[in-house]
Amino acid sequence: MIRHGLARTLSKQGVCSRTEATRWVQAGRVSVDGRVVRDPEFPVVRDRHSIRVDGLDLRPPTPFYLMLNKPRGLVTTVRDEQGRDTVYRCFDGASLPWIAPVGRLDKASEGLLLFSNDTGWASRITGPDSGPDKTYHVQVGGQPSAEVLAALVTGVEDAGEHLAARSARVLRLGSRNAWLEIVLDEGRNRQIRRLLAAFQLPVLRLVRVAIGELAIGELGKGEWRELSRAEFEALAHPTR
Incomplete structure (x- = not known):
């Protein structure tokens, strides 16, 4: 039986980042088996504990996958402590579920960057043995x-x-x-x-x-699009 901290469990479900999950827990928004827990490291077993956020059962969101043509000068993070522009600026005005970068490009680099709320898929893409070239x-x-x-x-x-x-x-x-x-x-x-x-x-x-086989193609700087089913499945099962 594997136990993980409450904040980590929330983030692994793809509903928010681990940092955001920590804020939710500390704010008293999360309960475990009917009791509010304010310790982000409180150990839980996902399939054995009833976890609720704002009184609602914790349920994984519908998986979502997209590709972005990252412009140079943006930081690959949700929030930057130095106040620099982040890649999330490219999604301003878009109605999207919570998504996280799959891998990173540094500030001075540009090009193809993936995002998803499917943490298992993201782990396969970034894994040294399972990820595509x-x-x-x-x-x-x-x-x-x-x-x-x-x-x-x-x-x-x-x-x-x-x-x-x-x-x-x-x-x-x-x-x-x-x-x-x-x-x-x-x-x-x-x-x-x-x-x-x-x-x-x-x-x-x-x-x-x-x-892998997913090329940036004609996607313009700062533009993004959702991946097709064939594309995100191919990325998870690369041929080398």
Whole structure:
């Protein structure tokens, strides 16, 4: 019998973030077996305890999946302590259920970003063994040689982590820079930037163009659309 904290249990049901769940619990909005509980870490077993929010039974929402073309300059978080604009600005005015980012893109990066309230699906997408490959187009300062491209796949050690690309190739060369296509089969923090920095290749622009077979296509900057059933199911069962 596995017990989890009350706030974590609420967030795992896809009804809100863990931070928001903590606020609900501390505000006295959540009851367990008819008794108001104000401790976010109060241990519960989802299938054995009756959990209510504002007097209503806790029920998982209808699963929802969408893709966003994240603009550069937005932070991938619900709320930012520094007051910076977040990716949720792109949903202003839209009537959507609570959704969370599936994976992340840093502030300076742009491109394909997934959102869902299906936490089990999200775990599969971001899992190193179960998730699909991610494809990026990266503009770098300099013109990497064939040896450097091969070394990107071999990988480097950085801060105790092995960083490597699944594949790397040149898309086009400029007079002083180059566009590369880099494919990752895992998602470590700032992985591409750290990997390229090891070879003195500064990143000028980084765009995620595909996750598995799902490509960003003609989706404009800041635009989003709901995924089809075939799309979200294919992402959960990638072929490598």
